[in-house]
Amino acid sequence: MPRFAQLVMGPAGSGKSTYCSTMVQHSESINRSVQVVNLDPAAEHFNYPVMADIRELIQVDDVMEDHSLRFGPNGGLVFCMEYFANNFDWLEECLGHVEDDYILFDCPEQKFMSQIELYTHLPVMRQLVEQLQQWEFRVCGVFLVDSQFMVESFKFISGVMAALSAMVSLEIPQVNIMTKMDLLSPKAKKEIEKYLDPDMYSMMEDNSDTIRSTKFKKLTEAICGLIDDYSMVRFLPFDCTDEEGINIVLQHIDFSIQYGEDLEVKEPKEVEEEPANLNYDELFQDKGDS
Ligand SMILES: Nc1nc2c(ncn2[C@@H]2O[C@H](COP(=O)(O)OP(=O)(O)OP(=O)(O)O)[C@@H](O)[C@H]2O)c(=O)[nH]1
Numbered sequence: 001m002p003r004f005a006q007l008v009m010g011p012a013g014s015g016k017s018t019y020c021s022t023m024v025q026h027s028e029s030i031n032r033s034v035q036v037v038n039l040d041p042a043a044e045h046f047n048y049p050v051m052a053d054i055r056e057l058i059q060v061d062d063v064m065e066d067h068s069l070r071f072g073p074n075g076g077l078v079f080c081m082e083y084f085a086n087n088f089d090w091l092e093e094c095l096g097h098v099e100d101d102y103i104l105f106d107c108p109e110q111k112f113m114s115q116i117e118l119y120t121h122l123p124v125m126r127q128l129v130e131q132l133q134q135w136e137f138r139v140c141g142v143f144l145v146d147s148q149f150m151v152e153s154f155k156f157i158s159g160v161m162a163a164l165s166a167m168v169s170l171e172i173p174q175v176n177i178m179t180k181m182d183l184l185s186p187k188a189k190k191e192i193e194k195y196l197d198p199d200m201y202s203m204m205e206d207n208s209d210t211i212r213s214t215k216f217k218k219l220t221e222a223i224c225g226l227i228d229d230y231s232m233v234r235f236l237p238f239d240c241t242d243e244e245g246i247n248i249v250l251q252h253i254d255f256s257i258q259y260g261e262d263l264e265v266k267e268p269k270e271v272e273e274e275p276a277n278l279n280y281d282e283l284f285q286d287k288g289d290s
């Protein structure tokens, strides 16, 4: 039986930990069991119960205090993640071997929008994905961006690029989410609708007057064209107070990792000898009973 996992990623403060605790609460309300693993060695607070916490393995503060290493916060984070990648047996022990479990991994922050080493240059996240797949997990990437920073098209393009870089480097299904939709004014909400399912070509046209450099204009055109031609990036809105919206997000993710498909199918009744008139309805009469 497969197991299921969401890798919850995104820039600092984009709402990863809030997303995890919201999903746990939502799942409880619909009688599903979802657990969370904190993979952020620098985490200070989150309000969900953890099944495993990377800080028990290694903490950024300890690494930074080590005088022989002399790391700052960024180097410390990278060191912690590399240490983690060399100690996956710790994670294996924490996860156990539960069939059918559904686990959210609250990943470390990307310090700045442009700093995406953890997901691109360093193979840690990719190694984690491969390891989880070996443990029979179906993994979906969930990439969060803060809607507050997405209301202008240039900011939006950089958000898209960050989401895309995670998608390309991890090679797993990915659902992109715009968080904190409840904080937007009605006007901004209307404005942001066009970014959820973006038409990159018209977005480019909106901006073309403001770009003076032809080289920059060409580059932006090429990026927008690439994203549009391959329909690579879409966003789902997320508001931690809107149950229905949360459910839609969960359904998209479940669909991408085929959660639930194996649960409904039941073994057909055993037939001792082949009946002359095989009645398939009877054979599968148990299906959907539970
Ligand atoms: N109003 C509102 N606030 C939110 C929402 N999601 C997150 N926040 C707030 O945004 C801030 C950051 O959220 P976190 O969940 O800690 O974000 P994070 O991505 O885990 O942050 P780091 O782990 O520091 O990278 C917190 O103050 C949250 O309360 C949301 O949907 N609506």
Ligand SMILES: [Mg+2]
Residues within 6 Å of the ligand: 016, 017, 018, 040, 043, 046, 106
């Ligand atoms: Mg967090």
